[in-house]
Amino acid sequence: MSRRRYCKPELLAPAGDLLRCKTAILYGADAVYLGGRKYSLRSRASNFTEADIREACAFAEEHGASIHVTVNEIPHEEDFDGLEAYLKFLEEAGVRAIIAASPSIMVLSKQVAPKLEVHCSTQLSITNSEAAQQMIEMTGCDRVVLARECTMEDVKKITSAVSRPVEAFIHGGMCVNYSGRCTLSNRMTLRDANRGGCAQSCRWHYDVLENNRLLNSEETLFTMGSRDMMAMPVLEELIQAGVASLKIEGRMKTEYYVASVVSAYRHLIDELCDREEPLSESRLAYHRKEAEAAENRMTWSGNYPGIGGESSIIYRAHTDADVNHAFLGTVISCTDGVLELETRNPIDINDRIEVLEPGKENRSFTLEWMCDSEGNEIEKSRIPMRIIRMKVPFEVASGALLRKDLK
Numbered sequence: 271m272s273r274r275r276y277c278k279p280e281l282l283a284p285a286g287d288l289l290r291c292k293t294a295i296l297y298g299a300d301a302v303y304l305g306g307r308k309y310s311l312r313s314r315a316s317n318f319t320e321a322d323i324r325e326a327c328a329f330a331e332e333h334g335a336s337i338h339v340t341v342n343e344i345p346h347e348e349d350f351d352g353l354e355a356y357l358k359f360l361e362e363a364g365v366r367a368i369i370a371a372s373p374s375i376m377v378l379s380k381q382v383a384p385k386l387e388v389h390c391s392t393q394l395s396i397t398n399s400e401a402a403q404q405m406i407e408m409t410g411c412d413r414v415v416l417a418r419e420c421t422m423e424d425v426k427k428i429t430s431a432v433s434r435p436v437e438a439f440i441h442g443g444m445c446v447n448y449s450g451r452c453t454l455s456n457r458m459t460l461r462d463a464n465r466g467g468c469a470q471s472c473r474w475h476y477d478v479l480e481n482n483r484l485l486n487s488e489e490t491l492f493t494m495g496s497r498d499m500m501a502m503p504v505l506e507e508l509i510q511a512g513v514a515s516l517k518i519e520g521r522m523k524t525e526y527y528v529a530s531v532v533s534a535y536r537h538l539i540d541e542l543c544d545r546e547e548p549l550s551e552s553r554l555a556y557h558r559k560e561a562e563a564a565e566n567r568m569t570w571s572g573n574y575p576g577i578g579g580e581s582s583i584i585y586r587a588h589t590d591a592d593v594n595h596a597f598l599g600t601v602i603s604c605t606d607g608v609l610e611l612e613t614r615n616p617i618d619i620n621d622r623i624e625v626l627e628p629g630k631e632n633r634s635f636t637l638e639w640m641c642d643s644e645g646n647e648i649e650k651s652r653i654p655m656r657i658i659r660m661k662v663p664f665e666v667a668s669g670a671l672l673r674k675d676l677k
């Protein structure tokens with residue numbers, strides 16, 4: 271009988287709405303975190319109503335997964351109105367945990383909704399074991415989410431020293447400042463980054479002046495945005511260190527992004543933990559390519575190999591060439607080798623197309639025939655959110671996603 275190499279950590283995925291929540295679970299997430307309409311960062315994400323939260327919990331339970339809810343704003347006095355009732359609602363709806371950034375909310379939750387786990391948010395910038403243990407003792411929290419600014423050495427020391435499970439980010443957007451310690455957006459747009467309103471001012475284009483002398487040109491616009499994290503190269507080390515939960519960032523991301531990234535990490539984690547033999551370089555490269563298939567930005571391994579310097583910043587403008595056009599659409603139905611698709615990006619006859627379906631290896635085909643919704647044969651599709659039909663050499667499940675073949 272084969273032996274597991276490592277204890278398998280939880281894979282925790284983001285969701286901005288019910289569709290993305292279900293997608294994350296179907297593509298392999300053990301748990302999903304989401305935000306309600308109040309008390310949560312990312313207020314621009316299409317946050318969940320109470321009915322949505324109930325449905326998410328029911329769907330998660332049916333599939334052996336769990337739901338975590340962000341209650342992670344930095345609250346001012348008026349923000350406590352209705353909070354107690356909301357925490358009781360989350361407990362009663364079957365939410366497993368809240369992710370909180372304020373010790374006052376953590377303590378309140380323990381008092382009024384004791385069945386809810388409390389996870390200490392990354393917003394608290396936990397970068398050492400002493401801070402983690404103090405937070406556990408002060409608030410009674412059940413899990414510590416590490417700051418994205420931790421190095422691998424920090425992670426190892428914290429996991430071996432603290433008395434509660436540790437969660438760490440493995441993928442997605444990063445702040446150029448310490449997460450949760452930035453007021454660029456507040457100052458420039460009056461949108462409070464710590465109450466859900468970050469305008470991502472670090473990614474804007476700036477002129478740089480020294481004594482009124484312009485240092486940049488039209489071609490060399492200055493921005494400060496960080497590369498996105500992609501921790502696959504150090505994933506095995508994080509698992510070896512005993513990290514209990516591996517977290518993907520991105521409640522604002524699309525269904526395609528969620529499916530691609532969750533699926534890639536699901537397969538990698540399973541291969542790392544379930545197989546006796548070490549993972550080969552070629553398998554790691556394969557999973558990496560899968561995870562990056564949905565990326566729009568340059569990536570790096572985060573601060574785990576060492577605090578990021580100049581190379582972790584994207585010092586140039588984001589152009590149309592950076593936009594990822596791989597996602598072709600969502601399958602509505604498939605009967606007798608003809609599928610109906612809701613389109614997203616341009617499709618041409620003779621394109622190699624890959625089909626992503628939960629729990630299955632990806633399959634590819636060459637597109638030989640398609641038509642518009644009136645049945646007129648077409649050579650190309652250019653308009654997003656249109657219904658088209660295409661011939662496929664195998665049956666495809668409703669809800670499957672199509673993308674340009676990466677190989």
Ligand code: SF4
Binds near residue numbers: 447450454468471472
């Ligand atoms: S402006 Fe940039 S660094 Fe600041 S909170 Fe927003 S994303 Fe993070």
